[in-house]
Amino acid sequence: xxxxxxxxxxxxxxxxxxxxxxxxxxxxxxxxxxxxxxxxxxxxxxxxxxxxxxxxxxxxxxxxxxxxxxxxxxxxxxxxxxxxxxxxxxxxxxxxxxxxxxxxxxxxxxxxxxxxxxxxxxxxxxxxxxxxxxxxxxxxxxxxxxxxxxxxxxxxxxxxxxxxxxxxxxxxxxxxxxxxxxxxxxxxxxxxxxxxxxxxxxxxxxxxxxxxxxxxxxxxxxxxxxxxxxxxxxxxxxxxxxxxxxxxxxxxxxxxxxxxxxxxxxxxxxxxxxxxxxxxxxxxxxxxxxxxxxxxxxxxxxxxxxxxxxxxxxxxxxxxx
Amino acid sequence: xxxxxxxxxxxxxxxxxxxxxxxxxxxxxxxxxxxxxxxxxxxxxxxxxxxxxxxxxxxxxxxxxxxxxxxxxxxxxxxxxxxxxxxxxxxxxxxxxxxxxxxxxxxxxxxxxxxxxxxxxxxxxxxxxxxxxxxxxxxxxxxxxxxxxxxxxxxxxxxxxxxxxxxxxxxxxxxxxxxxxxxxxxxxxxxxxxxxxxxxxxxxxxxxxxxxxxxxxxxxxxxxxxxxxxxxxxxxxxxxxxxxxxxxxxxxxxxxxxxxxxxxxxxxxxxxxxxxxxxxxxxxxxxxxxxxxxxxxxxxxxxxxxxxxxxxxxxxxxxxx
Numbered sequence: 001x002x003x004x005x006x007x008x009x010x011x012x013x014x015x016x017x018x019x020x021x022x023x024x025x026x027x028x029x030x031x032x033x034x035x036x037x038x039x040x041x042x043x044x045x046x047x048x049x050x051x052x053x054x055x056x057x058x059x060x061x062x063x064x065x066x067x068x069x070x071x072x073x074x075x076x077x078x079x080x081x082x083x084x085x086x087x088x089x090x091x092x093x094x095x096x097x098x099x100x101x102x103x104x105x106x107x108x109x110x111x112x113x114x115x116x117x118x119x120x121x122x123x124x125x126x127x128x129x130x131x132x133x134x135x136x137x138x139x140x141x142x143x144x145x146x147x148x149x150x151x152x153x154x155x156x157x158x159x160x161x162x163x164x165x166x167x168x169x170x171x172x173x174x175x176x177x178x179x180x181x182x183x184x185x186x187x188x189x190x191x192x193x194x195x196x197x198x199x200x201x202x203x204x205x206x207x208x209x210x211x212x213x214x215x216x217x218x219x220x221x222x223x224x225x226x227x228x229x230x231x232x233x234x235x236x237x238x239x240x241x242x243x244x245x246x247x248x249x250x251x252x253x254x255x256x257x258x259x260x261x262x263x264x265x266x267x268x269x270x271x272x273x274x275x276x277x278x279x280x281x282x283x284x285x286x287x288x289x290x291x292x293x294x295x296x297x298x299x300x301x302x303x304x305x306x307x308x309x310x311x312x313x314x315x316x317x318x319x320x321x
Numbered sequence: 322x323x324x325x326x327x328x329x330x331x332x333x334x335x336x337x338x339x340x341x342x343x344x345x346x347x348x349x350x351x352x353x354x355x356x357x358x359x360x361x362x363x364x365x366x367x368x369x370x371x372x373x374x375x376x377x378x379x380x381x382x383x384x385x386x387x388x389x390x391x392x393x394x395x396x397x398x399x400x401x402x403x404x405x406x407x408x409x410x411x412x413x414x415x416x417x418x419x420x421x422x423x424x425x426x427x428x429x430x431x432x433x434x435x436x437x438x439x440x441x442x443x444x445x446x447x448x449x450x451x452x453x454x455x456x457x458x459x460x461x462x463x464x465x466x467x468x469x470x471x472x473x474x475x476x477x478x479x480x481x482x483x484x485x486x487x488x489x490x491x492x493x494x495x496x497x498x499x500x501x502x503x504x505x506x507x508x509x510x511x512x513x514x515x516x517x518x519x520x521x522x523x524x525x526x527x528x529x530x531x532x533x534x535x536x537x538x539x540x541x542x543x544x545x546x547x548x549x550x551x552x553x554x555x556x557x558x559x560x561x562x563x564x565x566x567x568x569x570x571x572x573x574x575x576x577x578x579x580x581x582x583x584x585x586x587x588x589x590x591x592x593x594x595x596x597x598x599x600x601x602x603x604x605x606x607x608x609x610x611x612x613x614x615x616x617x618x619x620x621x622x623x624x625x626x627x628x629x630x631x632x633x634x635x636x637x638x639x640x641x642x
Contacts, residue, residue: 088502181409183525184564204504205526208564235638240559243505243529277641317556318639320598 001139001266002041002114005032006106006131007121007255009046009070010078012295015085018248024295025056027078028121028144031252034299035259035286036119037063038307040266043112045069045131049077049100059300069109075100088247089203106131117266119258120164122146125156132163140271142166142262143195144254150177162194165215168258170201183208187236199261199280201254201287206241209280234273239280240318242288242310249294253287256299260286285310322460322587323362323435326353327427327452328442328576330367330391331399333616336406339569345616346377348399349442349465352573355620356580356607357440358384359628361587364433366390366452370398370421380621390430396421409568410524427452438587441485442576443467446477453484461592463487463583464516465575471498483515486536489579491522504529508557520582520601522575522608527562530601555594560601561639563609563631570615574608577620581607606631 007029013022033042043066048056052072060067078101082091106127118135120128120143128143135141143164149157150173161167167190169177178186183200190198191212201207211233261283268275285307292298328350334343354363364387369377373393381388399422402415427448439456441449441464449464456462464485470478471494482488488511490498499507504521511519512533522528532554582604589596606628613619 182566182568184566187564202526205523206559235634236564238527238561238639240639243508243557245503245505245509247503274642281641313556315641318559318561320602320636320640321595 001116002043003036003117003119003262003266004043004045004069004108004112004115004135004138005029005036005119005121006045006127007032007119007123008078008101009044009048009052010080010101011051012251013079013081014249014251014294015083016247016249016294017085017088018246019294021249021294023051023079025059026080026251026295028123028252028255030060030296031255031290031299032119032121032259032262033060033065034063034296035256035290036263036266037065037259038286038302038304039260039263039282042066042263043069043115045106045108045112047071047073047100047104049073049075052077059296063300066111069107069112071107073100077101082251084250088250091251108134117141117262119262120144120160121255121258122149125149125153125160128160129156129163132160140165140265142168142258144168144258145173145177147173147176158193161190164195166197166199166209167195168199168201168254168261170203170254174198174200184210184236197276199283201257202241203253204241204243206239206284207257207280209237209239209276211236237277237280239277239284240314241284242314242317244288244291247291250291251294252290252296252299256290257283257287260284281311281314282307284314322437323364324357324438324440324583324587325364325366325390325429325433325436325456325459326350326357326440326442327366327448328353328440328444328465329399329422330365330369330373331401331422332372333572334400334402335570335572335615336404337568337570337615338406338409339567340615342570342615344372344400346380347401347572347616349444349573349576351381351617352576352611352620353440353442353580353583354381354386355384355617356577356611357584357587358386358580359607359623359625360581360584360603363387363584364390364436366427366429366433368392368394368421368425370394370396373398380617384621387433390428390433392428394421398422403572405571409571412572429455438462438583440579440583441465441481442579443470446470446474446481449481450477450484453481461486461586463489463579465489465579466494466498468494468497479514482511485516487518487520487530488516489520489522489575489582491524491575495519495521505531505557518597520604522578523562524574525562525564527560527605528578528601530558530560530597532557558598558601560598560605561635562605563635563638565609565612568612571612572615573617573620574611577611578604578608581605602632602635603628605635 008027010027012026081095187210329348331348333347499510
């Protein structure tokens, strides 16, 4: 099944203990699309400026990503400058130049209207809601957000959360969104605001999925239960992350996780608890590749064999038998 | 098989967001022994003062723990006062009164000499080495340590590390011991100093085991490999922790983990990669129980059924099928 992703296609200038790069291809939608492209068809909606070259676009199209929804306008592309010199686990933003992204108004090409899955990358929740409304019949919607929207645009964000099948955020964002420092309580509070499931990413410690009684998974449990009566929810699911000897550049790890997660799910005939769990593993796998090189470099050169080999490693790392 | 544990038997005064307790039974050896007692025979070596009552000792003996190695001397028992009000994940030590522990010189009763396994809880590495020397024929030795010994008593600690089958420490201690902020590199550096395997505990994110080429597990891999040639080491193993709604008192979680881990291993006919992995799960299980009530309260009232039920939950939480 195909995935439509809306989000930033940008340039990043990054410094990490391993070096620095200037104006390399980045953006949440780019990382997501490249990552998901190893599993299924991906379509991108975003906006870029005149500095976005044919070669930049070819990075996506070579991976089969449909870029017809990538709007080219006058001006410069979104440009993020960040540093990981102080803390490899948390980016320090040095400069955010929104440029053409400031007036981004997502338009959905007719050719995208039959998309099966929708991923709302981390952008203004007003735009997320806008895209969601234009795609009323998608089968599954996942979304991301960040501290800025949680803190200053809560009301708009709440309208997006209600419609999500899965929200993907990190520990800090989850605690902020719930106003609770305990992860389990925070998860319960967030699920009560709308998302049917919640994936909290713990960086090098992996990620945990929590399910609400409205999730597909609850239905599945009820079926398994056989009675149709109130079934107990599945326990949270914890997927590991690979301990890496060298994290070259953490940029895009979360979006790559989302791409692996959602891409794998879209490639499966059905979303079940079993495929959801595997999708979490593939998310971790893609995140672990993304950080091995600067920018999107590693995500451009993978093979499905490498991906599945690492999936097996994740399984071996976390399974008793 | 039986386990001999040497370490502190103490009193704790603790404040957490859930309340405060004064002068309750604690100490690394106490938590370890209670936790391991659900799996195998445990013998304790430690020292207590006149404030240590018959009822205190009964807490251990009711769980079948052999306390003949518990030396009673004049003076007061070790008393630790700590607070988790600022950070539930890291104790703030308010007061350390070593008392009778200051001149602790572990003596091994004749009845303990046939102990199969040895656990060196977090005490002065000189004492750890001393006990290790007196037990030359134990089958497996595990140990714990802490920042103070890592920082100020490195040379003595190094002599202990060389003889360990498994070292159990937390993230911060591992990074400090290795002088490296990257967990995988830190693990490799620590394994190079002697321990055959290393378990790094991540608190609510679980724990990871790393294996050196000298570990039993390497031999097992070589056998599986069939060739007898250099076999690849097993990948690190990640065991989950249970996300808990309410952590009442984190004191003793690490020692309870160690007790579950080592206790389960000692209960098995053989230490293999498979039993080692299960032991990691039991470690997490016992740690998750310990924090549910103040002090050792929860560890006093468990049943093996509850323990195995939670083990199943850990499996369900982390396994694809």
